[in-house]
Amino acid sequence: MNIQKGKSEFLMxxxxxxxxxxxLNEHPFINGVAFIGRSNVGKSSLINSLFGKKTAxxxxxxxxxxxxxxxxxxxxxxxxxxxxxxxxxxxPGYGHAEVSKEMSVNWQNxxxxxxxxxxxxxxxxxxxxxxxxxQEPDLVFQDYIKVFDLETYVxxxxxxxxxxxxxxxxxxxxxxxxxxxxxxVKQIHFASAEKxxxxxxxxxxxxxxxxxxxxx
Ligand SMILES: Nc1nc2c(ncn2[C@@H]2O[C@H](COP(=O)(O)OP(=O)(O)OP(=O)(O)O)[C@@H](O)[C@H]2O)c(=O)[nH]1
Ligand SMILES: [Mg+2]
Numbered sequence: 190m191n192i193q194k195g196k197s198e199f200l201m202x203x204x205x206x207x208x209x210x211x212x213l214n215e216h217p218f219i220n221g222v223a224f225i226g227r228s229n230v231g232k233s234s235l236i237n238s239l240f241g242k243k244t245a246x247x248x249x250x251x252x253x254x255x256x257x258x259x260x261x262x263x264x265x266x267x268x269x270x271x272x273x274x275x276x277x278x279x280x281p282g283y284g285h286a287e288v289s290k291e292m293s294v295n296w297q298n299x300x301x302x303x304x305x306x307x308x309x310x311x312x313x314x315x316x317x318x319x320x321x322x323x324q325e326p327d328l329v330f331q332d333y334i335k336v337f338d339l340e341t342y343v344x345x346x347x348x349x350x351x352x353x354x355x356x357x358x359x360x361x362x363x364x365x366x367x368x369x370x371x372x373x374v375k376q377i378h379f380a381s382a383e384k385x386x387x388x389x390x391x392x393x394x395x396x397x398x399x400x401x402x403x404x405x
Contacts, residue, residue, distance in 0.1 A: 190396050193263040197241050197260050201259050202256040203256055204256035206302050225315055226283070226315055227326055228282035229282070231316065232279060232282065234383065235316060238388055240260070259276060283296075312399070313342070316344050319347050319360055335371070335372075341371070342374065342391075343367060346380050364377050
């Protein structure tokens with residue numbers, strides 16, 4: 190089973206809490222996946238690599254994704270010749286210093302709304318920068334999500350930027366610590382949206398998760 194690239198479609202971008210509340214209440218049994226991480230770690234790039242080019246917008250300036258972008262994607266079962274569709278959320282990045290007070294309050298409200306209402310069937314992919322793992326905002330975010338009890342996978346993106354073996358092993362050595370500190374983290378992946386490393390494994394994890402959820 191695979192994600193059918195190019196069949197993903199953008200449904201809407203929501204930047205108002207009321208609108209997000211309404212949308213989530215209208216869709217009570219959402220099965221899907223949400224991407225969240227610090228600004229500029231490559232969330233939109235990963236989405237494009239996994240779900241098909243031009244699914245999400247890639248930023249030239251950090252912090253571009255200011256709204257919850259909602260997409261639909263299709264998983265195809267080649268053997269049974271069936272297709273099923275699921276939801277994908279590109280959630281605005283955290284830990285960006287340059288946003289105004291007003292904007293960060295709105296962002297926090299959006300995030301609270303998203304996590305409080307969205308069903309427990311959502312897989313959370315927390316994207317981090319392979320060169321700068323477990324930054325302060327990443328730790329704050331892990332602390333924030335622990336009450337929501339969502340299955341969470343950490344994806345270290347931009348591994349192509351790790352040039353030496355010692356950089357790579359330093360990152361891998363963090364794994365036991367991550368699993369023991371953050372019990373809701375069930376998988377850790379190493380990926381490059383740019384070069385393609387690790388993407389097949391991430392894709393299969395997403396497919397396995399969404400197919401495992403009960404149908405109602
Ligand atoms: N070398 C390298 N660069 C990457 C990779 N993934 C993303 N980038 C670059 O990192 C920058 C940010 O990528 P985005 O995908 O826009 O990041 P984002 O997390 O969606 O950013 P916001 O929406 O602003 O929070 C872009 O210049 C990308 O080309 C990667 O795997 N390797
Ligand atoms: Mg983005």
